[in-house]
Amino acid sequence: DLPADYYVTGLLYANSVNTAPLGTIDAFVKTGIKEVREPVPEREIDAFFALMQKKKIDIEAIYASLLEEGLDAFQKAFAEIMKELEKG
Structure with missing residues (x-):
């Protein structure tokens, strides 16, 4: 935890x-x-991305998925806020 x-x-x-x-x-x-x-030092960042590439982890696909999930969550939260505001 x-x-x-x-x-x-x-x-x-x-x-x-x-x-x-x-x-x-x-x-x-x-x-x-x-x-x-x-x-974080640039060498550590470079080493991290090199490791991702070595392990054949598609970081671009992960970024796309996180963006999609984040936008979806934002849209839902925004809709809820607007709904509450409309109640007055």
């Missing part, structure tokens, strides 16, 4: 935007850990 604030503390980079749920943000505020992370 990951800590409740993982998706904030684990992704805390300068000039980044975090869209975490309010419960996650509340947990982050309570921990007091506000240390900005350094970017």
Whole structure:
């Protein structure tokens, strides 16, 4: 199990935007850990993508799938928000 604030503390980079749920943000505020992370070195990024290619993992297909899932989730959430706003 990951800590409740993982998706904030684990992704805390300068000039980044975090869209975490309010419960996650509340947990982050309570921990007091506000240390900005350094970017991952380019050599590590290159090594990661080389490994993906070596293992024949189609990263472009993964990107496409994640984008499709994300857009679908956004559309559903947006529709729910609009529905609630229309109730007045």
